Amino acid sequence: MDDFEKYIKENKLLFDEHEADQDKIWQGIESELEITKEKKSRGFIQLKSPFLKIAAGICILIGSFSILTFFTQSSMGTPEQNSAIHQELKDIDNYYKGLVSFQVALVKKHSKLSSRDKEEFLSFMDELDKEYIVLKKEMTANLNNEYILEAIVQNYKKRIELIENLLDQIKDSKKSVDNEGYIL
């Protein structure tokens, strides 16, 4: 190390010439930490509005039904049957995607729902979509891998458990919700 380097290293504190806007930055930090804390305490399915509870339940059931259909039928069929099943799955997916889109549109338009509830619902939808896409990809790529299959079954069991919890919450709700148009 030469004198030049030594001089800089010895005086490096003199390079600290800026002062942070401490209050402004802390506000940002605190609000992000609060959001994280809120998300953690809220969990995945603790939605406040009964309407959102129903909608979320429908989404979980749709996703689970599609996955189970694909999983059970694909793993048993011949290549020809699998091809037909893939088409069937596609049709089922399209049908349920339509239902989900309809639900999303309803939520977006719903005048009595707060923007927070709407955001909550849409964020939930996003998470569900992502999970569903990953599972679909994994199943397509690794259908014969027993560990993947086992993981899918476990995932399915977890979904059932989530649905059961959700239904319990809905039962507890005192508000009436119009869900006549759906057969689960």
Next chain:
Amino acid sequence: MKANILYTHKDLVEKSKSGDRNSQYQLYKLYVDAMYNVSIRILNIKEDAEDIIQDSFVDAFKNLGSFRYESTFGSWLKRIVINKSINHLKSKKIPVIPLDQHEYHISEEIDESVDIRDIKKIKKGIAKLPNGYKQIIILYLIEGYDHKEISEILGITEATSKSQYHRAKKKLIQIINTF
């Protein structure tokens, strides 16, 4: 002695791990200015540095559970700030090492005059360094990282870090000598 240094602010760190907001705030107050200076030296833009500092503290508090006193809290936090700042430059396509990637094997001795003992001139010189040169000078001379650490931070080899540092230093001295 070394162990004692590693446990600096242990009480605050431990309380912060359990989510105690007041302890987190005290830790923040202790380190924010130093970290802000680290980031703004690399980024040059106040708003960018503020965003990076905010993100860094949030990440640090969220991941404090993984902090095991293998370094001081300050070093651990500084590494987060440095990594985020460098990644920010990369995301903006700003070079973090000199664009010319040839590895010159420059000898340790530099012919240029190195008897420069004027912090103002050095600061001005560093500010005038081209992107890429500046980061490696800052990381080595001011932040005190060695070439192994710099290679990890910048994603280059240790040999490249050494050669690029020597080129950057030579450039810095040239600039300062023009003042």
